[in-house]
Amino acid sequence: MIFELDNVELSFSGKDVLYGVYIKAETGKITGILGSNGCGKTSLLRIFFGNLKCNNKLVRIDQKSTLKDLYTFEKVKFLPQNDLLPNNISLNRLFRIYKVSWSGFLSKFPDFKNYRKSKMSELSGGEKRVISIWLTLKSDSNLILLDEPFTHLSPLNIEIIKKELVLEKKNKAIILTDHLYRHLLEITDDLYFIQDGCSKEIKDPEKLKEIGYAVF
Numbered sequence: 001m002i003f004e005l006d007n008v009e010l011s012f013s014g015k016d017v018l019y020g021v022y023i024k025a026e027t028g029k030i031t032g033i034l035g036s037n038g039c040g041k042t043s044l045l046r047i048f049f050g051n052l053k054c055n056n057k058l059v060r061i062d063q064k065s066t067l068k069d070l071y072t073f074e075k076v077k078f079l080p081q082n083d084l085l086p087n088n089i090s091l092n093r094l095f096r097i098y099k100v101s102w103s104g105f106l107s108k109f110p111d112f113k114n115y116r117k118s119k120m121s122e123l124s125g126g127e128k129r130v131i132s133i134w135l136t137l138k139s140d141s142n143l144i145l146l147d148e149p150f151t152h153l154s155p156l157n158i159e160i161i162k163k164e165l166v167l168e169k170k171n172k173a174i175i176l177t178d179h180l181y182r183h184l185l186e187i188t189d190d191l192y193f194i195q196d197g198c199s200k201e202i203k204d205p206e207k208l209k210e211i212g213y214a215v216f
């Protein structure tokens, strides 16, 4: 499937934030979005998902325009920067709700073996993030949008999640943004940079140095 977001116009209190954005995501690919703090990456993901209203946008699925917000499609998932899951619910129940295998999770994260009956409130910030990412990634979806999935994860856990992202892209379109850009560059197939309200496709990561975003 191909998901496109085009003609985005977003302003807050008269200040233009986004006004020339085009982003494409497709099954089999990981699409990365980079940009400085405050350039509009989170807003862009939320506009794509449909839970942030903007002045204008065009969403196409497989070349057909849709006026429906993507969040109304069961098979589109969004991982926000802040907590996704309620605190008072056990991991066992969450995995059942998301229809995700607990044993599959344990095979990658054996340290969670005693946590099945634990509630989200009993986990550390990083552990909560691992659960939220895993459930988003492994749920039955056509498109997933991930806002800073690597932030708060330990280096080893980042490596595990990167491998799973590469596996999952076979069946899903994946869009992610993260300031840990080296990890992002390693796994993305397509890359966009947001600057001055517009998106630019980056074919050569060296460009990120020229633009003044990254230091290699």
Ligand SMILES: Nc1ncnc2c1ncn2[C@@H]1O[C@H](COP(=O)(O)OP(=O)(O)OP(=O)(O)O)[C@@H](O)[C@H]1O
Residues within 6 Å of the ligand: 012, 013, 017, 035, 036, 037, 038, 039, 040, 041, 042, 043, 044
């Ligand atoms: N609810 C809001 N009201 C007013 N301004 C907002 C609101 N949300 C975001 N902004 C502004 O819009 C701009 C884009 O914010 P956004 O969170 O999308 O940036 P970002 O690229 O994700 O930033 P970061 O990398 O720091 O997370 C910022 O200048 C921010 O101050």
